[in-house]
Amino acid sequence: RTQAIESRLSVTLAEDLGDALANGAVLCQLVNHLRPRSVPFIHVPSPAVPKLNKVKCRKNVESFLEACRRMGVPEVALCSASDVLQGDAGRLRGTLRALLHPGAAEESPAAAHAAPALPGPLAGFALFYVSVMSLLFLAYCKLWGF
Structure with a gap:
């Protein structure tokens, strides 16, 4: 070092x-x-x-x-x-x-195949976005009779 x-x-x-x-x-x-x-x-x-x-x-x-x-x-x-x-x-x-040397520490095999975690604020936004899009999809389906 x-x-x-x-x-x-x-x-x-x-x-x-x-x-x-x-x-x-x-x-x-x-x-x-x-x-x-x-x-x-x-x-x-x-x-x-x-x-x-x-x-x-x-x-x-x-x-x-x-x-x-x-x-x-x-x-x-x-x-x-x-x-x-x-x-x-x-x-x-x-x-x-x-x-x-960031990331030089070896990952466990389970961690290497896991989906990457989102940072706190980004995870919150992703949850909000998915929720809003799901509600819009449901409203669209209800309005058009699908």
Whole structure:
């Protein structure tokens, strides 16, 4: 994962991935690279203040996780903010894998043959549309004696 991040962002990360990403700045830059403006404001270290305080780090990490949700990363693949802030690269790797390679997780054989589920608002509209069309069909049949 380190190489994927480094090549996409043209940066060199520290050897320890957990420590390199613990302040959340690089993670936010990564999601903005994948989908621009996913994180509108990123707290970044500066030469004057090379280390972010805990509040800014947490804000970056929470913004990253929220952007991942909006980009369709499944909740089960998301690590917690604590995992990132504590430098636990294990769970973070799973989140990065799901973010960088969506759909890479293997589907169960039953899920592969199931009809695709419609998103909430689209499913509601489809139900409404089918209902209205059915009522119109019934009215047409009643009027014309079919």
